[in-house]
Amino acid sequence: MAKNDMSVKEELDQYYEELKKQNLGPLWYDLGHMVTKEPVHDVEPYLWKWKTIREYVLKAGKLLEPGKDAERRVVYLQNPSLLKRGLVGYGTHTLYAGIQLLLPGESAPSHHHSQSAIRFVIEGDGAYTAVNGEKTYMERGDMILTPAWTWHEHKHEGTEPMFWLDGLDVGLVKTMAASFFEPYEEETYPMEAPENYSTKQFSMGAFKKLNESKEPGYPSPIFGYKFDRVKYLLDEMTEADNDPYDGYAIEYINPTTGGSADSRIGTMMQKLKSGQQTKAHRHVHSAIFHVLEGSGYTVINGEKFEWEKGDFFILPPWSLHEHVNTGESDVFLFSFNDKPVMEKLDLEYSEVYEDNDGHQIVEKVFVPEN
Numbered sequence: 001m002a003k004n005d006m007s008v009k010e011e012l013d014q015y016y017e018e019l020k021k022q023n024l025g026p027l028w029y030d031l032g033h034m035v036t037k038e039p040v041h042d043v044e045p046y047l048w049k050w051k052t053i054r055e056y057v058l059k060a061g062k063l064l065e066p067g068k069d070a071e072r073r074v075v076y077l078q079n080p081s082l083l084k085r086g087l088v089g090y091g092t093h094t095l096y097a098g099i100q101l102l103l104p105g106e107s108a109p110s111h112h113h114s115q116s117a118i119r120f121v122i123e124g125d126g127a128y129t130a131v132n133g134e135k136t137y138m139e140r141g142d143m144i145l146t147p148a149w150t151w152h153e154h155k156h157e158g159t160e161p162m163f164w165l166d167g168l169d170v171g172l173v174k175t176m177a178a179s180f181f182e183p184y185e186e187e188t189y190p191m192e193a194p195e196n197y198s199t200k201q202f203s204m205g206a207f208k209k210l211n212e213s214k215e216p217g218y219p220s221p222i223f224g225y226k227f228d229r230v231k232y233l234l235d236e237m238t239e240a241d242n243d244p245y246d247g248y249a250i251e252y253i254n255p256t257t258g259g260s261a262d263s264r265i266g267t268m269m270q271k272l273k274s275g276q277q278t279k280a281h282r283h284v285h286s287a288i289f290h291v292l293e294g295s296g297y298t299v300i301n302g303e304k305f306e307w308e309k310g311d312f313f314i315l316p317p318w319s320l321h322e323h324v325n326t327g328e329s330d331v332f333l334f335s336f337n338d339k340p341v342m343e344k345l346d347l348e349y350s351e352v353y354e355d356n357d358g359h360q361i362v363e364k365v366f367v368p369e370n
Contacts, residue, residue, distance in 0.1 A: 133151070280321060282321065
């Protein structure tokens, strides 16, 4: 390096140090870190085994009583890659997932918050979620909607432990500095509507085929989406409905608008027939998956995640992924995502993988941490 060049470099280095002291920065130096060529994030894929989750949730059932020892008895899924950044309770950068347990005779008091929430029933029956005074009874495979700011509570009138997934946009709301929470002044919000009223009123029109064009809208007037209706619609699909990247898939919708059931959290159920393998693609939105039925694996950015009934796994944003059903029966994958937010902000984008006939090469196999 010539002497003049050395002099200029020394002056620039000194200039940069002076900028830092004044809490200023040179855009020409840092532009590539601020405006990246494609999405950059710290979210890594991860998988949890249902057997392990269930064991720890049941232990909590012996130690804590909802409404007394804890607002809710929930064990959340912690993405270790985000815990390194101090993000406690994050599954992805926007989404939270927790497993709630309610034992026979128990109840969880009414509250509301600015976070949107969905419930997906994993095990049991006989419990209900009440939203703004309307009871919706919960059965395995049902999705219950509790839109932001709605008063909601849970009560178990059955005889066996009840497990369900709580999915919330905790990370999104916290990032936007918009988190609010308030308990109801009494334990129970007044029951106003007949039980399952909205579910019965709208149940025939609360789903649409994946990628079917509909206008976006506000949270759905339905609180309960029944799995028997979901399964019926998926089973009625023909080969023409088979999406090469998602299989046979439907999205839960607001029947009055055709948009996503919740304005910020998207929900989807996918069916894969025995031996079926989808092609790889990627999209900006992130998702958290639950295996309702079946066994198989998902390849995410060249890493194989083997799953079976009950398991959960993380799909980070902008990650190549494809699913494979290795069992002899149908696979049902439920997932929730942040796609509605990305679409509202005009940030959603997807891209298909064209190499190797659309399939990734498996470079490693994921092993859950002990």
